[in-house]
Amino acid sequence: MKLDSKAPxxxxxxxxxxxxxxxxxxxxxxxxxxxxxxxxxxxxxAAAAATLGELGYQVFAFTFHxxxxxxxxxxxxxxxxxxxxxxxxxDSVYRLFYDTIKGGDFxxxxxxxxxxxxVSNSIIDQCVAQGVPFARDYGGLLTNRSFxxxxxxxxxxxxxxxxQQLLLGAYSxxxxxxxxxxxxxxxxxxxxxxxxxxxxxKGIVTRNLVSGKIETFAADxxxxxTGGYGNVFYLSTNAKNSNVTAAWRAYxxxxxxxxxxxxxxxxxxxxxxxxxxxxxxxxxxxxxxDGRVWVPKTAGDKRNPSEIPDGERDYFxxxxxxxxGNLAPRDISSRSAKEACxxxxxxxxxxxxxxxxxxxxxNRLGRDTISSxxxxxxxxxxxxxxxxxxxxxxxxxxAVHYTMGGLWVDYNLETTIPGLFCLGEAxxxxxxxxxxxxxxxxxxxxxxxxxxxxxxAQYLVKVKPGAAKTDSPAFKGALEDVNASVRxxxxxxxxxxxxxxxxxxxxxxxxxxxxxxxxxxxxFAIEQIASMKExxxxxxxxxxxxxxxxxxxxxxxxxxxxxxxxDLMCRDALTREESCGGHFREEHQTxxxxxxRDDEDFCHVAAWEYQGPDKTPVRNVEPLAFETVHLATRSxx
Amino acid sequence: xxxxxxxxxxxxxxxxxxxEEHLLDNVSPHSSFLEMMDQLNEELQSKGKEPVAFDSDCxxxxxxxxxxxxNGRPHGPWKGTTTCQLHMRxxxxxxxxxxxxxxxxxxxxxxxxxxxxxAFDRIVQAGGYITVRTxxxxxxxxxxIPKSDADTAFDAAACIGCGACxxxxxxxxxxxxxxxxxxxLAHVPQGEPERMKRVKSMVAQMDAETFGACTNTGxxxxxxxxxxxxxxINTLNREYLRAISFDNSNASANTGSAG
Numbered sequence: 001m002k003l004d005s006k007a008p009x010x011x012x013x014x015x016x017x018x019x020x021x022x023x024x025x026x027x028x029x030x031x032x033x034x035x036x037x038x039x040x041x042x043x044x045x046a047a048a049a050a051t052l053g054e055l056g057y058q059v060f061a062f063t064f065h066x067x068x069x070x071x072x073x074x075x076x077x078x079x080x081x082x083x084x085x086x087x088x089x090x091d092s093v094y095r096l097f098y099d100t101i102k103g104g105d106f107x108x109x110x111x112x113x114x115x116x117x118x119v120s121n122s123i124i125d126q127c128v129a130q131g132v133p134f135a136r137d138y139g140g141l142l143t144n145r146s147f148x149x150x151x152x153x154x155x156x157x158x159x160x161x162x163x164q165q166l167l168l169g170a171y172s173x174x175x176x177x178x179x180x181x182x183x184x185x186x187x188x189x190x191x192x193x194x195x196x197x198x199x200x201x202k203g204i205v206t207r208n209l210v211s212g213k214i215e216t217f218a219a220d221x222x223x224x225x226t227g228g229y230g231n232v233f234y235l236s237t238n239a240k241n242s243n244v245t246a247a248w249r250a251y252x253x254x255x256x257x258x259x260x261x262x263x264x265x266x267x268x269x270x271x272x273x274x275x276x277x278x279x280x281x282x283x284x285x286x287x288x289x290d291g292r293v294w295v296p297k298t299a300g301d302k303r304n305p306s307e308i309p310d311g312e313r314d315y316f317x318x319x320x321x322x323x324x325g326n327l328a329p330r331d332i333s334s335r336s337a338k339e340a341c342x343x344x345x346x347x348x349x350x351x352x353x354x355x356x357x358x359x360x361x362x363n364r365l366g367r368d369t370i371s372s373x374x375x376x377x378x379x380x381x382x383x384x385x386x387x388x389x390x391x392x393x394x395x396x397x398x399a400v401h402y403t404m405g406g407l408w409v410d411y412n413l414e415t416t417i418p419g420l421f422c423l424g425e426a427x428x429x430x431x432x433x434x435x436x437x438x439x440x441x442x443x444x445x446x447x448x449x450x451x452x453x454x455x456x457a458q459y460l461v462k463v464k465p466g467a468a469k470t471d472s473p474a475f476k477g478a479l480e481d482v483n484a485s486v487r488x489x490x491x492x493x494x495x496x497x498x499x500x501x502x503x504x505x506x507x508x509x510x511x512x513x514x515x516x517x518x519x520x521x522x523x524f525a526i527e528q529i530a531s532m533k534e535x536x537x538x539x540x541x542x543x544x545x546x547x548x549x550x551x552x553x554x555x556x557x558x559x560x561x562x563x564x565x566x567d568l569m570c571r572d573a574l575t576r577e578e579s580c581g582g583h584f585r586e587e588h589q590t591x592x593x594x595x596x597r598d599d600e601d602f603c604h605v606a607a608w609e610y611q612g613p614d615k616t617p618v619r620n621v622e623p624l625a626f627e628t629v630h631l632a633t634r635s636x637x
Numbered sequence: 638x639x640x641x642x643x644x645x646x647x648x649x650x651x652x653x654x655x656x657e658e659h660l661l662d663n664v665s666p667h668s669s670f671l672e673m674m675d676q677l678n679e680e681l682q683s684k685g686k687e688p689v690a691f692d693s694d695c696x697x698x699x700x701x702x703x704x705x706x707x708n709g710r711p712h713g714p715w716k717g718t719t720t721c722q723l724h725m726r727x728x729x730x731x732x733x734x735x736x737x738x739x740x741x742x743x744x745x746x747x748x749x750x751x752x753x754x755x756a757f758d759r760i761v762q763a764g765g766y767i768t769v770r771t772x773x774x775x776x777x778x779x780x781x782i783p784k785s786d787a788d789t790a791f792d793a794a795a796c797i798g799c800g801a802c803x804x805x806x807x808x809x810x811x812x813x814x815x816x817x818x819x820x821x822l823a824h825v826p827q828g829e830p831e832r833m834k835r836v837k838s839m840v841a842q843m844d845a846e847t848f849g850a851c852t853n854t855g856x857x858x859x860x861x862x863x864x865x866x867x868x869x870i871n872t873l874n875r876e877y878l879r880a881i882s883f884d885n886s887n888a889s890a891n892t893g894s895a896g
Binding site: 047050051054065066067068069070071072074075084086122124125126127128129130131133134135136137138139140141142158159161163164165168171172173175176178179185187210239240241273274276277278279281282379380383384386449450453497499500541543544548549551552 | 649665667668669671672675676679682683685686687688690692693694695696697698699700701702715717718722723724726747748751753754755757758761762763765766767768769770771772773774775776777778780781782783784787788790791794795797798821822825827828
């Protein structure tokens with residue numbers, strides 16, 4: 001498999017400009033001849049569908065939700081980065097680019113990341129014009145907060161609901177073009193396959209989640225904007241329905257899957273409290289602006305936290321990373337919390353928790369100020385735990401939050417299947433081995449509003465519009481494959497529920513391919529996953545029928561894909577014999593327990609190529625050439 | 638805890654529904670309401686019975702997917718809380734709980750507790766947006782917005798489109814939902830150019846969707862999980878009157894000049 005990044009040559013600062021200068025355009029009269037399918041209506045999908053619809057393409061937007069407004073982007077709390085430098089604190093496009101590259105532990109493609117930083121400011125302009133109610137100061141101008149991995153304040157926010165407000169902005173833009181007829185929106189419809197005809201992606205196969213009908217749709221290009229795969233862990237901060245299916249089925253049709261082992265464990269989540277638990281809840285990273293993370297210095301100290309004097313507390317992030325303190329990047333903060341708990345210093349039930357304490361900031365700024373910044377988060381915490389964080393420190397523990405890996409894409413956001421594009425969290429491109437806070441919203445909207453409208457045309461000018469027909473053998477074959485796989489799941493008729501398998505799978509992936517990994521654990525996991533998968537295929541029970549609203553059937557298809565993905569994640573983690581960002585191999589660490597990269601052998605993207613069922617996939621490599629940035633050991637000390 | 642559940646079952650939009658009774662034991666007070674429903678579904682499936690269909694996604698109170706009328710109250714007993722954030726601490730051992738879908742003519746039942754809230758999307762499509770082509774936006778800080786306006790806009794924009802306001806209303810009115818969007822966009826200067834067209838067209842769509850009229854009882858604001866206030870309905874009424882009277886005065890002005 002040839003992996004050509006297609007990054008433009010020339011100085012970093014001029015790549016996107018020269019790309020746009022030289023790029024081909026589709027004339028307005030020709031745009032309406034092209035049909036574009038957009039799968040997913042989160043930030044990336046809604047932004048892309050709205051923008052492409054405005055440009056005059058015939059757009060078909062699919063979501064498995066009942067409404068485009070429900071995509072999981074809605075749950076993002078903290079904010080969105082942009083290099084406006086409104087704070088006059090030394091920010092610039094280059095600094096945002098550099099922070100993102102460094103935050104990703106030098107495992108992302110320079111050209112893509114620079115472009116992301118470059119378009120970041122236009123995103124803020126666009127959102128404000130849509131009416132997004134960002135936080136403002138008393139003069140009426142926009143205000144910012146700080147996020148991990150940066151020494152400037154560049155994060156725009158709307159209380160603790162930034163994702164909601166940005167998604168509603170994109171949803172309103174989408175609603176406008178739906179009303180005008182430029183975009184046809186198809187809700188409660190799940191993509192179950194891509195159709196590849198003569199080497200090009202020409203459409204999709206979907207299941208209508210209400211009637212159960214399996215349908216095919218033809219187009220000239222397909223955009224997957226289907227989010228990340230964090231739910232492979234069962235317990236994660238992802239929404240219950242978030243899944244890998246669209247990306248995975250594309251992988252099985254020939255799209256390379258890059259860096260699946262790069263998963264982000266977010267340091268500040270509410271700890272697990274019981275076996276019945278269905279998901280984990282994030283407490284925004286923004287809380288670390290004012291909250292201090294600590295554990296008691298003595299193992300087994302069961303005193304009430306307010307009774308433990310400062311001298312007997314270990315503010316371990318401030319101690320270990322004095323220049324970034326509580327705002328150290330996510331991977332580092334998560335591992336530090338795990339270390340403390342592994343050493344028996346953890347707090348709360350089971351010892352899997354550390355304190356996030358607002359006492360000092362409330363003394364300094366007053367309770368009202370803290371309340372105006374975080375009250376919705378404090379309330380959410382209290383509803384879940386029954387404890388009031390104004391009175392007792394929050395207890396937090398790391399949890400799966402985001403996946404940096406995803407479908408491999410080139411500079412055009414095109415996968416290795418021509419005509420199939422991938423945007424947002426579903427692709428691998430911008431965050432390397434660790435994503436910085438407030439960068440996911442930035443990437444989703446950058447891809448959807450400002451990148452794809454330009455890059456898509458480079459593909460379209462090469463293909464004749466309307467060539468694909470759903471009565472072709474490729475479509476009929478894909479339709480039959482999907483029908484058969486649905487029938488197969490229903491016919492197993494075993495004893496166990498889908499959720500019970502998913503929970504079991506999640507536990508092994510979390511234990512062996514979570515915050516810390518090692519070779520023997522990963523090998524063990526690969527074997528376990530295989531035997532669990534075998535049981536899944538022989539002992540699953542789904543009630544109800546295929547031609548009805550059937551949530552268990554939906555989940556079964558997704559969990560079947562998670563089994564296969566889990567195997568690939570472990571293989572990827574096993575072959576990446578280094579530690580970088582969120583991928584921490586215990587065998588590769590420095591004397592003081594920090595991640596030890598191996599730039600000599602692993603300064604590359606691993607892009608996996610499917611070979612067929614039960615065949616070992618092939619690991620292809622895209623070397624990462626750093627033309628501008630000097631590869632350095634990441635230090636936040 | 639041990640609970641007696643009365644759950645609405647309905648196989649499809651045109652089928653006749655009924656209440657089904659289930660006893661559920663070993664419910665943890667720390668679990669969320671939907672985790673309790675998950676537990677019920679696991680038990681039903683182990684007995685070979687089809688699980689209860691309900692909408693749920695983010696489970697952190699922001700996506701607006703979850704619904705359910707719990708003991709007669711949309712989203713259950715806790716104020717400012719969605720069903721997914723309601724925890725079983727709110728109940729006690731031995732309680733009986735009645736669980737029904739959000740009921741309204743404009744929200745037909747899809748299955749069991751799942752309803753079709755597509756009417757909300759169509760109301761937004763009627764004008765709940767600011768027309769701005771991607772790329773045509775001016776510099777973000779060019780237009781200062783007084784903090785109080787930005788804050789009020791945010792309060793309104795916090796609506797999650799769940800439909801609790803409709804479910805609780807005796808007239809199944811969508812006025813609180815509609816007012817939240819109108820008020821949000823009326824409080825930012827960017828919303829000004831389309832202000833009058835927006836409110837008229839959204840109100841017309843709400844009527845077309847068979848939602849009932851608002852009589853200012855205020856139940857909607859009591860069950861709204863985001864606590865959207867009645868002040869936004871006041872804003873909506875003002876905006877609507879303004880738009881209508883502007884039309885009327887324009888119409889008479891036109892007649893005048895024609896004469």
